[in-house]
Amino acid sequence: MKYLLVQEDENGVEQLWGKCAGVEGLFVDPVPPPREVLTLRGCRPDGPLSYILADPDVSPRGLGDVCVEVWDDEQPVQWWTLVDAVVVAHQPHPTDPSRYDIVVGAGVRNEESFFEVPAAPRFELFAGTTVAAAGWCSAVDGLFKPRADPAPVPMELIGCEPAEPLLAVLRRPRARERDWVNLLMLDRHGAVMASRTVGLAITGARPSVLGGTLVDIALTDGGDDRPSPVxxxxxxxxxxxxxxxxxxxxxxxxxxxxxxxxxxxxxxxxxxxxxxxxxxxxxxxxxxxxxxxxxxxxxxxxxxxxxxxxxxxxxxxxxxxxxxxxxxxxxxxxxxxxxxxxxxxxxxxxxxxxxxxxxxxxxxxxxxxxxxxxxx
Incomplete structure (x- = not known):
């Protein structure tokens, strides 16, 4: 058995849910969000964004991932990521030549939105591996619109030996809310070498291809916490x-x-x-x-x-x-x-x-x- 399924309680104590011999679909690249065109309005660029605007001959004009914090009068209330953002064009803002309207191409991912969009939001920008301040702007055209969730990428747990908590999940109706467990990968000496969070949205279970009393468990979506094939x-x-x-x-x-x-x-x-x-x-x-x-x-x-x-x-x-x-x-x-x-x-x-x-x-x-x- 190369994998363990465990769940932590509120005290951080791990409970064994099962053991597995293999996992199909563990290594996958995340499905990138579709590319979109957005406009940062009334922007005062700083850090990496200001460097790009200062040197228009630089090409490609990539910013990497850009974090957008949506602020009300006191604090950030929403967080978005512009994935692999690239500056396409920019021009002075019509009512204030010291600011800019900046057109970017990027994928858009909503990270956290615990609150509604404020009536008069302010947008703080951060970019780079050190998450350096990249400026702020008064609006982001194209940010707030409905987007379809990416298609799920399934995962299958091969040769599982379920413990009682996982057996209970396999017995109960599919309509119940899914459980989250940690998938621990063991090295050849039995030491834990990695851990990933997996949602047990189970679509089916069958006798394992490995035989015996083992089962193979199919999951609708292995989740976003998976390593790349690299x-x-x-x-x-x-x-x-x-x-x-x-x-x-x-x-x-x-x-x-x-x-x-x-x-x-x-x-x-x-x-x-x-x-x-x-x-x-x-x-x-x-x-x-x-x-x-x-x-x-x-x-x-x-x-x-x-x-x-x-x-x-x-x-x-x-x-x-x-x-x-x-x-x-x-x-x-x-x-x-x-x-x-x-x-x-x-x-x-x-x-x-x-x-x-x-x-x-x-x-x-x-x-x-x-x-x-x-x-x-």
Missing amino acids: ARLIWEKWYQGAPAEPNMWAPYDAQGRAAWLDLTTRAWRVPVRRPDQLGGEHHLDGRFVTDVPGLHCAIAEALLGPGRYFGREWNAFIDCLCGGFGVAPPFTLVWHHSEVARRALSDVVEDPQGQLSYFEDIVRLLEHRGVTVLLR
């Missing part, structure tokens, strides 16, 4: 056991390295926490730091060892520097071959003022948190 090779590598050698992430591209970082998030969740190590000297092998995920793989490896977690992006890295993850400042970080990252990340600018590259920003952050950084 991650399959990474998961196969980790299935043999947690990494024991440095730089095993290095052969993969940025997407593969991001999948590697995703698996490291289980590494710090151990039952017994040891106090953070303070002081000492850590050595970072910078030969393969050619992208942002590679930078975070290398830093975590330098501080804690292969396969360990110390943040997977800017904000998570800041949290780790605050302590509780095995190492905390002050300490010394000797960054060997630092010029590799300096060159590779010279065009990755996430600083809101646009003055520093991602590499320079990381070094500055470390130094501000009490780390002595020695670039070699």
Whole structure:
């Protein structure tokens, strides 16, 4: 059995729902929302958006994913994502030449809408891996309209050995509200290497193709919390056991390295926490730091060892520097071959003022948190 189905109660205690030998449909790319054209009206651009408007010759003029916060007079009340947003055109706003009307192409995804749209909303924009402020605008034409839900992508649990809670779900009428469980993948030694949330919207169950008393359970939709097919090779590598050698992430591209970082998030969740190590000297092998995920793989490896977690992006890295993850400042970080990252990340600018590259920003952050950084 390679998978466990568990559900946590309100106290965080896990209850076993079943075991499975395999899962069909675990690795899928999310269905992208259809592309639309929207107009940001009366916009005061900042950060990454202002950089694009300042240099009209830049092409393609992509912003990545843009978070749109809808504010009332006091607080945000709705959150939207403009997926893979691209600036198509812009012009001065008719009533205020200091502001702009910006036309973007993007997929649109509603994240949270707990409240109705305010009578006079304000729209805050954020973009980039550090979720930097990108400005604000007075309206977003085309944002508030009905959209069809994406087609569900089914999943099938193969060779299941249901425990009593799952047996009860299989016996009850289909009209009942579905349950949510955590699908835990085990490595060959029986250790949990990954966890994904799965909704038990069951469309059918039959005797398993593996025989015996096992059953195969078909789900209408495996949910959005599934790894990309790109991650399959990474998961196969980790299935043999947690990494024991440095730089095993290095052969993969940025997407593969991001999948590697995703698996490291289980590494710090151990039952017994040891106090953070303070002081000492850590050595970072910078030969393969050619992208942002590679930078975070290398830093975590330098501080804690292969396969360990110390943040997977800017904000998570800041949290780790605050302590509780095995190492905390002050300490010394000797960054060997630092010029590799300096060159590779010279065009990755996430600083809101646009003055520093991602590499320079990381070094500055470390130094501000009490780390002595020695670039070699």
